[in-house]
Amino acid sequence: MKNLRSKYFWFLVLTVVGYGMFEYYRPKPIDWSPSYSNKDKIPFGTxxxxxxxxxxxxxxxxxxxxxxxxxxxxxxxxxxxxxxxxxxxxxxxxxxxxxxxxxxxxxxxxxxxxxxxxxxxxxxxxxxxxxxxxxxxxxxxxxxxxxxxxxxxxxxxxxxxxxxxxxxxxxxxxxxxxxxxxxxxxxxxxxxxxxxxxxxxxxxxxxxxxxxxxxxxxxxxxxxxxxxxxxxxxxxxxxxxxxxxxxxxQSIFRFVMTQPPLQWAYYLLLFGLFIFAVFAGKRTQRIIPVMEVPKNTSLEFVQTIGKMYFQQGDHANIAQKKIQHLLLYIRERFGIRTHELNDEFKEALTQKTGIPRLDIDVLFGEIAHAERSGIITEYALLSLNRRIEDFYQKTK
Incomplete structure (x- = not known):
């Protein structure tokens, strides 16, 4: 498509230039029109x-x-x-x-x-x-x-x-x-x-x-x-x-319109541009179909599974999965090892995230409580979920 338009363009340019040179150098017939102008060398100029x-x-x-x-x-x-x-x-x-x-x-x-x-x-x-x-x-x-x-x-x-x-x-x-x-x-x-x-x-x-x-x-x-x-x-x-x-x-255009060779070359250029717009300007490829944005079905799947666990009252299982996801996020985002959640770990996480140490201690305190307890209440799960989501917001 691009090469085709380029050929049309250069053909048009060469045609206009060639015609202009032909008109400029060919023997001009004597102009017998009475202009009486002091600019003209024609017979009836002055x-x-x-x-x-x-x-x-x-x-x-x-x-x-x-x-x-x-x-x-x-x-x-x-x-x-x-x-x-x-x-x-x-x-x-x-x-x-x-x-x-x-x-x-x-x-x-x-x-x-x-x-x-x-x-x-x-x-x-x-x-x-x-x-x-x-x-x-x-x-x-x-x-x-x-x-x-x-x-x-x-x-x-x-x-x-x-x-x-x-x-x-x-x-x-x-x-x-x-x-x-x-x-x-x-x-x-x-x-x-x-x-x-x-x-x-x-x-x-x-x-x-x-x-x-x-x-x-x-x-x-x-x-x-x-x-x-x-x-x-x-x-x-x-x-x-x-x-x-x-x-x-005098403007360039006004000068062009006073010179017959340039005037005809200008008309030829306009005609060529019109032909180019009619034929070469048409679409030469198939219309690209409109594609719908893919739906994020995995998010719907996660929400469905979460609702199922929550409705069954398996709060400990939900808490455990959220804790595992949080620790994976910390390892990938901040490069901190999470095999031991001791004071050294918490201090490194505080420095890299900029979150106050007190908030870090409260978050991992609830995590430690959830891991020790075999049974987690709905209130404790909601509190842990709120702490984890708050951590995500502050580190984005």
Whole structure:
């Protein structure tokens, strides 16, 4: 049984380890999912751009944040002026975040937001509306370009993964500057004044990912877009993409669940443990029968014989047997010879048992009387029995 379970266990361990190594070392397919995370080297991650931010902002400090906007702007001491950059698929914030972000820009700071989906509650305040259309199935994409002649590229920019059909609709032209547009002259990049600061609204986040940042044809689009921000301390948001926990708050389990090979190995381990519990956990031997405790029939026999002697009135015989049993007990328990019950015997018994000498003298006095007398009364037998039982109790 034990060897069988051991074989199951080691088979399970080797299977999990082997599968994990296979998944880890096998060629991984390219992940084209848009994560926009500064941790990812996949095509649509933003690690390349994030690592180059210190060069863009003149070595000003750049900090990656894993907390909501509200928490960062209310719980930390901020520099006099700074930039807050958001690059994500969906710029989803609640009313508390929105209120703090508006207040942050109103005081003279700048918020750069590149996303496809913007909250209407924010854009209404800025008097702007954003379209959101699914990418077209056409093989061609609209050409993008900057409005500023210094930034404008002769042939423009084409992003094959984005057809350029999303754009902004400006309701009020006050405090709004178009920085870039598509071939239809529809704005794709706006600078919106709010209080003392500015919102930079950008609806082409794919252009800021690794795939286009590292492509020599489109690499300068991301840098030109961010160059509109002043050279000041900058915050880069990762909360909207990775969640709240930072590197120092990651648990082993959370890390395992972010790595596909480890994740599948974990699921395989759980499945293997379930199979082990179902099949190897069953009882493989016969049920041990319940055995009743043997009855002490010898005690019943002794009691029966004792009652018989007592009922017949043979008190001397009962006394003699109890005396013989006592002397046998003394020889086996204390190693004292009992052929002569003299003063030397009594003194040795007193020292070994710790019973007072007077009690020893009384006990063996009654024993001597019982052995001399041919006839013993019931009272004398009971007294002798009480003395002997008392001796047993004191020497246990």
């Amino acid at each position: 690690r390349a751009l994030y690592e180059l931010l210190p060069d863009i902002f003149g070595r000003q400090p750049v900090e990656s944040l894993r907390v909501p906007i509200y928490n960062h702007l209310t719980e930390n001491k901020l520099p006099a002026q700074s930039n807050y950059i958001f690059v994500c698929q969906n710029f989803s914030i609640d009313k508390n975040d929105r209120a703090q972000l508006l207040n942050y820009v109103k005081k003279g700071n700048n918020a750069f937001i590149s996303a496809y989906d913007f909250p209407d509650t924010l854009l209404k305040i800025l008097h702007v509306r954003a379209t959101l259309k699914a990418p077209s199935l056409r093989d061609t994409a609209l050409v993008m370009n900057f409005v500023n002649p210094a930034f404008k590229k002769p042939k423009g920019y084409i992003f094959s993964q984005d057809d350029g059909r999303n754009y902004f609709l400006v309701k009020k032209a006050e405090n709004v500057t178009v920085l870039a547009q598509n071939a239809r002259n529809e704005p794709i990049f706006l600078k919106v004044g709010y209080g003392k600061g500015y919102f930079y609204l950008h609806n082409l986040p794919l252009a800021l990912t690794n795939y286009y940042t590292l492509d020599s044809v489109t690499t300068d689009f991301a840098f030109k877009s961010l160059s509109y921000l002043p050279v000041k301390p900058t915050y880069w948001d990762e909360y909207l993409k990775q969640g709240r926990f930072g590197d120092n708050e």
